[in-house]
Amino acid sequence: GESVGLHLPTLSVQEGDNSIINCAYSNSASDYFIWYKQESGKGPQFIIDIRSNMDKRQGQRVTVLLNKTVKHLSLQIAATQPGDSAVYFCAENGGGGTSYGKLTFGQGTILTVHP
Amino acid sequence: GAGVSQSPSNKVTEKGKDVELRCDPISGHTALYWYRQRLGQGLEFLIYFQGNSAPDKSGLPSDRFSAERTGESVSTLTIQRTQQEDSAVYLCASSLLFGSGNQPQHFGDGTRLSIL
Numbered sequence: 001g002e003s004v005g006l007h008l009p010t011l012s013v014q015e016g017d018n019s020i021i022n023c024a025y026s027n028s029a030s031d032y033f034i035w036y037k038q039e040s041g042k043g044p045q046f047i048i049d050i051r052s053n054m055d056k057r058q059g060q061r062v063t064v065l066l067n068k069t070v071k072h073l074s075l076q077i078a079a080t081q082p083g084d085s086a087v088y089f090c091a092e093n094g095g096g097g098t099s100y101g102k103l104t105f106g107q108g109t110i111l112t113v114h115p
Numbered sequence: 116g117a118g119v120s121q122s123p124s125n126k127v128t129e130k131g132k133d134v135e136l137r138c139d140p141i142s143g144h145t146a147l148y149w150y151r152q153r154l155g156q157g158l159e160f161l162i163y164f165q166g167n168s169a170p171d172k173s174g175l176p177s178d179r180f181s182a183e184r185t186g187e188s189v190s191t192l193t194i195q196r197t198q199q200e201d202s203a204v205y206l207c208a209s210s211l212l213f214g215s216g217n218q219p220q221h222f223g224d225g226t227r228l229s230i231l
Contacts, residue, residue, distance in 0.1 A: 044222045101210075102173075
């Protein structure tokens with residue numbers, strides 16, 4: 001079946017640097033994408049989402065870019081802080097129908113921010 | 116509370132026993148979802164509810180797994196005759212009604228299930 005995947009399983013950055021986490025998706029029918037941050041022992045925390053009619057969306061210190069041509073999603077974190085250290089997951093909705101509520105998650109990228 | 120609440124936070128049980136996991140969604144959220152997360156892995160969809168009905172049960176691993184929701188609020192996930200491979204964190208999420216499109220799913224902290 002189709003799945004969402006991540007290019008890099010780990011990313012280490014220095015405090016203050018910008019971070020970019022990448023995600024490739026294969027289901028061309030997906031029209032909703034979302035990024036989550038998960039800290040140890042906690043549930044995933046919503047960061048930002050984007051619909052397929054957009055190619056960029058900005059939040060506080062975060063930007064999500066969507067390239068539908070190459071089926072690529074990225075999360076940019078500006079001025080990364082030690083508190084940003086966590087596992088980051090991208091997810092897609094698979095395009096709808098009776099599975100509209102179902103999100104398919106990637107395996108995650110571990111972000112480590114060094115002070 | 117303001118967020119999704121799950122109980123118990125941890126559950127240890129013997130192989131073959133039944134377990135029941137509970138989820139209290141965010142007030143006003145009509146959609147509710149269950150996922151499973153094995154150690155070091157991404158989330159695996161199990162089932163979702165729109166109100167009290169479940170349009171998609173495709174992720175339930177076997178007929179030992181079942182879920183129900185009543186009053187468009189609390190949901191329970193039941194695993195019968197537990198097996199060791201059922202050990203995982205079970206996460207619940209809720210969201211507003213889809214409307215014109217997906218809405219962000221907000222997660223609880225999960226129930227960590229360990230089968231001895």
